[in-house]
Each structure stands twice: as structure tokens, then as C-alpha cells.
Amino acid sequence: xxxxxxxxxxxxxxxxxxxxxxxxxxxxxxxxxxxxxxxxxxxxxxxxxxxxxxxxxxxxxxxxxxxxxxxxxxxxxxxxxxxxxxxxxxxxxxxxxxxxxxxxxxxxxxxxxxxxxxxxxxxxxxxxxxxxxxxxxxxxxxxxxxxxxxxxxxxxxxxxxxxxxxxxxxxxxxxxxxxxxxxxxxxxxxxxxxxxxxxxxxxxxxxxxxxxxxxxxxxxxxxxxxxxxxxxxxxxxxxxxxxxxxxxxxxxxxxxxxxxxxxxxxxxxxxxxxxxxxxxxxxxxxxxxxxxxxxxxxxxxxxxxxxxxxxxxxxxxxxxxxxxxxxxxxxxxxxxxxxxxxxxxxxxxxxxxxxxxxxxxxxxxxxxxxxxxxxxxxxxxxxxxxxxxxxxxxxxxxxxxxxxxxxxx
Numbered sequence: 001x002x003x004x005x006x007x008x009x010x011x012x013x014x015x016x017x018x019x020x021x022x023x024x025x026x027x028x029x030x031x032x033x034x035x036x037x038x039x040x041x042x043x044x045x046x047x048x049x050x051x052x053x054x055x056x057x058x059x060x061x062x063x064x065x066x067x068x069x070x071x072x073x074x075x076x077x078x079x080x081x082x083x084x085x086x087x088x089x090x091x092x093x094x095x096x097x098x099x100x101x102x103x104x105x106x107x108x109x110x111x112x113x114x115x116x117x118x119x120x121x122x123x124x125x126x127x128x129x130x131x132x133x134x135x136x137x138x139x140x141x142x143x144x145x146x147x148x149x150x151x152x153x154x155x156x157x158x159x160x161x162x163x164x165x166x167x168x169x170x171x172x173x174x175x176x177x178x179x180x181x182x183x184x185x186x187x188x189x190x191x192x193x194x195x196x197x198x199x200x201x202x203x204x205x206x207x208x209x210x211x212x213x214x215x216x217x218x219x220x221x222x223x224x225x226x227x228x229x230x231x232x233x234x235x236x237x238x239x240x241x242x243x244x245x246x247x248x249x250x251x252x253x254x255x256x257x258x259x260x261x262x263x264x265x266x267x268x269x270x271x272x273x274x275x276x277x278x279x280x281x282x283x284x285x286x287x288x289x290x291x292x293x294x295x296x297x298x299x300x301x302x303x304x305x306x307x308x309x310x311x312x313x314x315x316x317x318x319x320x321x322x323x324x325x326x327x328x329x330x331x332x333x334x335x336x337x338x339x340x341x342x343x344x345x346x347x348x349x350x351x352x353x354x355x356x357x358x359x360x361x362x363x364x365x366x367x368x369x370x371x372x373x374x375x376x377x378x379x380x381x382x383x384x385x386x387x388x389x390x391x392x393x394x395x396x397x398x399x400x401x402x403x404x405x406x407x408x409x
Contacts, residue, residue, distance in 0.1 A: 001042055002026040002102065005035075005056075006049035006072065015047075015097050022099035024106075032056070040064040044106045047072050047097070048089060057088050068105055072097070076254060161260060161270045162387060163288035167308035168276050171296045172326040174201035175360060177273045178236075178370050179380040180292075184269055185238030192233070192267035194259065195244040196251070196284060197275040203243040205364050208234045215245030217259060226266040237369065240267070253283035260287055285312065290387045291321045293349075297328055297338035306345055318348035322386045324379075327356040350386040354379040 002019060004026055006012050012028040019026035029035060032053070040060060046069040048057065057069055071084035071092045084092040093101070164177045174197065181191045195202045196214065203210055212232050233240040242263075251259065263270045272288065274281040285291060291312055295305040312321055325342070329335050342351065357376045363369060371377065 002045045002047060002106075003038065003043045003067075004028040004047040004049070004072070005052055006030060006047075007051060008049075011049075011095055014095070018097055018099050022103065024099055024103065035060070035063075041066065043067045045070065045102060047093075047102075048087060050074075054087060070102070070105070160264055160268065161272065161288045162290045162292060163272045163274055163281075163284050164292045164294060165274050165281065165285065165308075165312060166276055166294045167304045168301065169197075169199070171294050173197070173294050174205060174273055175364075175370070176292065176294055176324060176326060176354070176380070176383075177271050178202060178205065179372060179376065180384060181239040181271055182237050182370065183377065183380055183384060189269055190267045191239035191269050191271065192263040193239060193241045193271045193273065194263060195242065195273045196256075196278070196280060197244050197273055199275075200244045202241055202273055203234065205370065206234075206236050206241075208236060208241075210234050210241075210243040213243050213245040214251060214259065217242060229262055229266050251280050253280070253286075256280055256283050257287065260284075282315075285315055288316075289320065291316055292324055292383060292387070293321055294324045294326055296326055297332075297335040297342075299334045299338050302338050302341060306342075309347065309349075313349065321349040322383055323347055323349050323351045324354055324383055325351065326354045328353050329356050352379055352382045352386065 002024055004012065004015055006015070006028060007030050009030065012030065016026050016028055027038070029038070041064045043065055044067050046057075046060070046065065046067050048069050049072045057065075069087070069089045071080065071087060071089040073080035073083070073092055073094055076092060076094050080092050080094070162180075164173045164180075166173050174195075177193060181193050184191045193202065194214070211234075217232070230240055233242050235241075242259075260270065260272070272284050274284055293309055293312055295301075295309075309321070309323065323342075325339065328339070339353070355373075355375050357373045359373045360370065360376065363371065372380070
């Protein structure tokens with residue numbers, strides 16, 4: 001049974017009608033005195049509306065309420081999220097209520113035996129939610145002393161969230177992201193990657209199947225432990241990937257914020273592969289502390305790259321941006337000309353040259369490990385060092401050519 005505490009009779013009727021259509025049993029109460037007639041142990045999910053006493057949930061727990069509580073507000077603004085955490089709720093929803101989402105918080109009617117038949121199938125989302133439940137069928141409550149909600153504004157994002165951005169597609173953002181994630185993972189740094197590009201290149205180049213995408217992830221509960229988070233992602237060479245969904249504008253800035261925060265809590269470094277010319281990309285840039293701006297030495301697109309870099313440089317400081325010139329062919333005149341113009345443009349950020357590598361193309365075609373040649377690995381390491389992510393854990397290894405290039409800037 002769902003118990004809705006709401007003073008507004010109109011919202012009560014709408015919620016009861018929606019629950020009836022979904023086949024759920026919902027009881028609505030608008031007065032605190034009426035709670036005495038409710039059998040609290042039989043309540044499977046509590047929906048707590050606005051303007052109720054702050055200690056009401058504590059009193060209901062004393063009366064035998066064991067079900068999780070969800071705060072119901074008129075919007076999903078930051079104030080509603082803060083109020084949900086203050087009241088001790090596990091999530092916040094807004095009217096009209098999504099009954100299919102609320103159904104996932106209700107424990108199953110029959111307990112599942114430990115030896116489940118292999119033929120029994122569950123959706124990926126249901127499987128992750130099932131792993132999150134305690135043995136009694138109720139969702140696990142996180143320890144408030146060690147776990148925070150995923151949209152906590154004080155979450156330690158600084159120095160950890162890195163956005164890989166460019167002025168257009170096809171410049172190798174996904175490849176650079178995968179190379180950085182692999183090297184960081186080899187150095188003992190836990191890495192979580194969020195793919196916001198609808199093309200889904202990161203998943204495609206590794207030929208992996210995903211249980212969830214960014215479209216599904218936003219429907220998960222607001223509080224998830226780190227183990228559940230990692231189990232819902234795709235594991236690749238020691239780092240974890242959340243593939244992109246099919247909807248180009250499937251995430252809004254608020255949902256992106258609620259998506260990034262659990263990653264920042266669970267991983268040392270969070271890499272975000274963005275999509276060019278997308279509104280959500282600039283929301284990701286606002287969350288990031290460092291930006292890897294990827295470009296190619298193409299003469300025709302040089303002006304567009306420089307204009308986009310100036311925009312990113314003003315959003316962040318030049319010291320927080322690392323320019324990566326990808327797929328350089330040193331014997332091509334056009335590439336040499338573009339690199340010379342880049343030097344003359346007075347780019348104030350660190351510039352790293354990454355050569356074109358046929359080994360990467362062969363790895364992409366054969367679905368092999370995306371390692372790259374030694375020059376590509378060195379260039380990727382230089383990008384990581386220039387980002388100054390976690391200097392106390394990353395070994396400093398600079399070649400003489402790199403030290404000389406930095407000294408002349």
C-alpha cells in the first residue's frame with residue numbers, strides 16, 4: 001500500500017486516479033490525526049507532501065513504519081532536494097506522480113528464493129534495483145555519516161570532473177577519452193566515464209553491451225551506494241562507462257547534475273565525453289573543473305576551432321583547459337601550417353600534440369585493446385599531467401622534448 005500525505009484534495013484525487021490506472025493501492029490523508037487509523041507496518045511506500053511537520057517521519061517510524069519515504073514537491077528544484085534530505089527521504093518526485101517509478105520502490109509480493117532459475121528474466125533496471133534491496137525486500141538505507149545524496153551541492157567535484165570537448169564531431173574525442181581512462185586506470189586511479197554523445201562511440205569502439213544508458217540512469221533512486229553504481233556500468237579495462245542514450249536532448253542540466261554527483265563520489269576521476277553544439281554540453285562545462293579541448297590540424301576548420309576555444313577559455317580559465325591537437329601528420333604541409341598558426345594565435349593553455357596512429361585504427365577495427373603506439377601514450381600522459389588531476393598519486397614522467405616545450409611557453 002502507498003500512503004500519500006497531501007493537504008491538497010485536488011492533488012489527492014489525481015494521485016489516486018493515477019494509482020488506480022497503474023493497479024496500485026494508494027491511501028491519501030490530509031490531516032495528521034487521521035494517521036492514527038493507518039496500520040503503519042503495512043505501508044510499503046510513504047509519499048510525504050509539503051507543509052507537514054519536520055519530525056513527522058520520526059514519529060511514524062516509532063509507530064512501526066519501515067517503508068522508505070519519498071518527498072513530493074511541485075518541482076525538482078534544489079530547494080525540494082534539500083528539503084527531502086532534511087526530512088530523511090530517499091528521493092524527491094514532483095506532480096504528476098510517475099507510478100511506474102514508484103512501483104520500483106515497492107517490495108515484491110513474494111520473496112525470491114536464493115537459487116533463482118537461470119531462465120527467469122528481469123529488465124536491467126529491475127535487476128539493479130533488486131540488487132539494491134536488503135534481504136527483507138526493502139531498499140537499503142545509506143549511512144548518513146558516510147553517504148550523501150547524489151545531488152549534494154557540496155560534493156567534492158573540484159579537480160575530478162573532466163570534460164572532453166570540441167568544436168565539431170569526428171576529431172577523436174571518444175578515442176582521447178578512452179586513452180585517458182585506460183592510462184589513469186593503469187595508474188591505480190578509479191575512473192568513471194559518462195558518454196553524452198548520442199552517437200555512442202565509446203560503447204561502439206569497445207563492442208560492449210550495456211545494461212543501462214543515460215536515459216535509464218536518471219530513473220534510478222536518488223541514493224545509490226558505490227557498489228550498485230559500479231554494477232550498473234560497463235567495465236572496460238579497469239574503468240567504468242555509462243553509455244549514451246538514444247535521445248539527443250534526453251538530459252536537462254538538473255538531471256545532468258544529479259548524474260555527475262554520484263560519479264564524483266564513487267570515482268577519483270570522472271570523464272565526460274560531450275556532443276558538439278548541444279545545450280547539455282555547456283551544462284557539463286559548467287560542472288567541470290578541467291577541460292580537454294580536442295582539435296585536428298585542419299586548415300579549413302581552424303577558425304572554428306579557435307573561436308570555440310576562446311569560448312571555453314572564457315567559461316574556464318586558460319590554466320584549466322588543455323588543448324589536444326589530434327591526428328597530426330608531420331609530413332603534411334596543411335598540418336604544419338595549422339600548427340604554426342596555432343602558435344601565432346597566442347593560445348594561453350597548454351597545447352599537446354598527438355600524432356596520427358595506425359595502430360589505433362587497427363584496434364578499432366579488430367575490437368582489440370585501445371592502447372595506441374608509444375608516441376600516442378606519451379602524448380596522453382602529457383595531457384593527464386597538464387590537467388593536474390591528482391598529483392599525489394600520478395607519477396611524473398616527462399620526456400626531454402616535453403620539458404623543453406613547456407619551458408619555451
